[in-house]
Amino acid sequence: MPMTITEKILAAHAGMDQVEPGQLINVKIDVALGNDITAPVAIREFEKIGVETVWDRDRVVLVPDHFVPNKDIKSAEQALLIRTFARKHNLINYFEVGHMGIEHCLLPEQGLVGPGDLIIGADSHTCTYGGLGAFSTGVGSTDLAAAMALGETWLKVPESIKFIFHGELPKWVSGKDLILYTIGQIGVDGALYMAMEFTGPVIEKLSMDGRLTMANMAVEAGAKNGIVPPDEVTRRYVEGRAKRSYRFYRSDPDAGYAEVYEFDVSQMEPQVAFPHLPENTRPVSEAGNVAIDQVVIGSCTNGRMEDLREAASILKGRKVNSNVRLIVIPGTQEIYRQMLREGLAEIFVEAGAAVSTPTCGPCLGGHMGILAKGERALATTNRNFVGRMGHPESEVYLAGPAVAAATAIMGKIAAPWEVA
Amino acid sequence: MKYRGKAWKFGADVDTDAIIPARYLNTSDSEELAKHCMEDADPEFPQKVKPGDIIVAGKNFGCGSSREHAPIAIKYAGVSCVIAKTFARIFYRNAFNIGLPIFESPEAAGAISEGDELLVDPGTGVIKNLTKNEEYRATPVPEFMQQIIAAGGLINYVANRLKS
Numbered sequence: 001m002p003m004t005i006t007e008k009i010l011a012a013h014a015g016m017d018q019v020e021p022g023q024l025i026n027v028k029i030d031v032a033l034g035n036d037i038t039a040p041v042a043i044r045e046f047e048k049i050g051v052e053t054v055w056d057r058d059r060v061v062l063v064p065d066h067f068v069p070n071k072d073i074k075s076a077e078q079a080l081l082i083r084t085f086a087r088k089h090n091l092i093n094y095f096e097v098g099h100m101g102i103e104h105c106l107l108p109e110q111g112l113v114g115p116g117d118l119i120i121g122a123d124s125h126t127c128t129y130g131g132l133g134a135f136s137t138g139v140g141s142t143d144l145a146a147a148m149a150l151g152e153t154w155l156k157v158p159e160s161i162k163f164i165f166h167g168e169l170p171k172w173v174s175g176k177d178l179i180l181y182t183i184g185q186i187g188v189d190g191a192l193y194m195a196m197e198f199t200g201p202v203i204e205k206l207s208m209d210g211r212l213t214m215a216n217m218a219v220e221a222g223a224k225n226g227i228v229p230p231d232e233v234t235r236r237y238v239e240g241r242a243k244r245s246y247r248f249y250r251s252d253p254d255a256g257y258a259e260v261y262e263f264d265v266s267q268m269e270p271q272v273a274f275p276h277l278p279e280n281t282r283p284v285s286e287a288g289n290v291a292i293d294q295v296v297i298g299s300c301t302n303g304r305m306e307d308l309r310e311a312a313s314i315l316k317g318r319k320v321n322s323n324v325r326l327i328v329i330p331g332t333q334e335i336y337r338q339m340l341r342e343g344l345a346e347i348f349v350e351a352g353a354a355v356s357t358p359t360c361g362p363c364l365g366g367h368m369g370i371l372a373k374g375e376r377a378l379a380t381t382n383r384n385f386v387g388r389m390g391h392p393e394s395e396v397y398l399a400g401p402a403v404a405a406a407t408a409i410m411g412k413i414a415a416p417w418e419v420a
Numbered sequence: 421m422k423y424r425g426k427a428w429k430f431g432a433d434v435d436t437d438a439i440i441p442a443r444y445l446n447t448s449d450s451e452e453l454a455k456h457c458m459e460d461a462d463p464e465f466p467q468k469v470k471p472g473d474i475i476v477a478g479k480n481f482g483c484g485s486s487r488e489h490a491p492i493a494i495k496y497a498g499v500s501c502v503i504a505k506t507f508a509r510i511f512y513r514n515a516f517n518i519g520l521p522i523f524e525s526p527e528a529a530g531a532i533s534e535g536d537e538l539l540v541d542p543g544t545g546v547i548k549n550l551t552k553n554e555e556y557r558a559t560p561v562p563e564f565m566q567q568i569i570a571a572g573g574l575i576n577y578v579a580n581r582l583k584s
Contacts, residue, residue, distance in 0.1 A: 037445050038487065045575050049575055049579050066445075067445075078448075139514075140486050140487070140488035141488040142488060142514065142574050143513060143514075146574055149582070150582075189433070189480040189483065364437075365441065366442055366445075370443075383435075385437040386435075386461075388442075
């Protein structure tokens with residue numbers, strides 16, 4: 001029976017020849033991931049199970065990234081808890097401040113996850129690694145605890161939805177715009193419990209950074225995972241980087257899909273998601289006159305080199321509007337280094353931006369850019385729920401790096417062609 | 421055991437930031453989290469909710485983050501169970517794993533009004549509306565998940581499995 005890429009990866013990890021949507025299966029996992037918010041709860045639950053150590057000290061990955069560098073005493077204690085656990089169990093992949101990154105920028109970059117892998121992480125944006133052609137999904141802390149003990153988890157095989165993107169991607173339109181547009185079309189529960197498979201000529205030409213951005217926001221449509229068929233772009237990205245062997249799976253041509261959507265992107269504009277749901281998308285030219293107090297460029301969605309390069313190309317030689325605070329957050333320490341090597345840090349600082357060490361920080365209203373009552377931010381992050389970045393009466397608008405940079409210059413939501 | 425309590429109604433797409441805002445996630449203390457349960461959807465909720473009360477919501481309840489702090493906050497605020505039209509998938513798993521009973525029932529989510537007195541039988545999935553004298557059915561829970569509940573949550577389930 002023909003299978004989708006998602007079904008093939010799940011079948012391989014269940015030790016089965018065949019799986020079908022709706023089936024409950026027990027699967028071996030390749031990587032289990034936690035962060036400084038979810039791992040403390042997972043560790044507490046793990047210790048109740050009564051096993052001596054984790055299933056594999058190479059494959060339990062802990063990344064403090066949400067509230068680090070520690071924002072307050074309680075956060076410091078949470079970070080200490082996972083640091084202590086990592087040392088006690090000799091975890092190879094624990095990443096300290098100064099070496100770390102936002103987890104979903106870090107794991108692909110370090111080659112810890114690769115095509116054909118099955119990854120679970122106690123963070124909803126774990127679905128990011130689908131950009132590499134992996135099955136990857138978010139779970140809670142208790143699921144992580146069980147996985148840390150067993151190296152296995154249970155999953156329901158999801159139905160798949162296929163998205164085919166046709167045409168030519170216009171200038172300034174990126175992976176972020178494709179995924180915002182898609183969520184705008186199907187809604188925040190449009191892919192509930194399902195796999196989103198991104199295909200077509202536009203995706204084949206899309207960079208790995210763009211693919212990771214798209215898979216990252218699959219959860220914003222309710223999906224279990226987002227996935228891009230691996231190809232030459234994937235091969236170039238993982239070669240010399242992957243720490244383990246990897247395998248390319250492809251959907252069979254006659255595989256079954258719950259739905260197939262086809263979009264022509266040739267006339268697409270950069271997208272903006274208005275408060276308070278990622279599905280409230282509009283083309284940037286229809287944004288109207290929306291004054292913005294803060295712009296954030298970064299996060300697991302858009303904190304990669306391509307994103308920073310795009311923002312810098314617009315900000316070069318220009319100044320951030322006097323009514324705007326621009327915060328730029330590279331996704332990992334390595335991206336930070338590369339940003340320095342390419343002179344991007346200087347462009348941002350000269351433009352009047354605050355450039356931070358990697359952290360999830362403002363994306364979830366943690367620290368490094370909290371909004372006051374009535375303030376508005378435009379961010380390259382992934383959620384614009386009520387109170388997401390601060391006060392419950394503040395607002396978040398989501399967009400890609402080009403719109404973010406233009407907005408920082410103009411002081412209102414702006415299209416890149418208005419400034420560059 | 422049946423759950424009996426007053427219904428508190430919420431709309432569609434209630435996200436995990438509304439259930440427990442990230443500004444409180446610098447702790448995983450259950451009682452502390454409970455003090456801020458549903459705060460960004462209804463600031464008075466933590467004060468108003470009584471032990472046994474039931475949250476009734478629209479589609480996609482618990483969308484957003486994987487934070488288990490969300491079902492924990494609801495459970496320790498004294499809420500006996502949650503009824504929704506649909507649940508977001510990570511929240512759905514988390515609720516079972518930590519032992520917060522949840523019931524998917526488009527019928528109940530549509531018919532119940534705020535303040536209705538409800539009686540929920542987790543064994544049969546029958547939701548009785550004592551105020552309106554109506555009865556609704558919840559979508560059956562997969563057998564494997566019933567085993568997790570019977571074991572007292574995922575951790576006990578795994579511990580039992582490792583012992584045997």
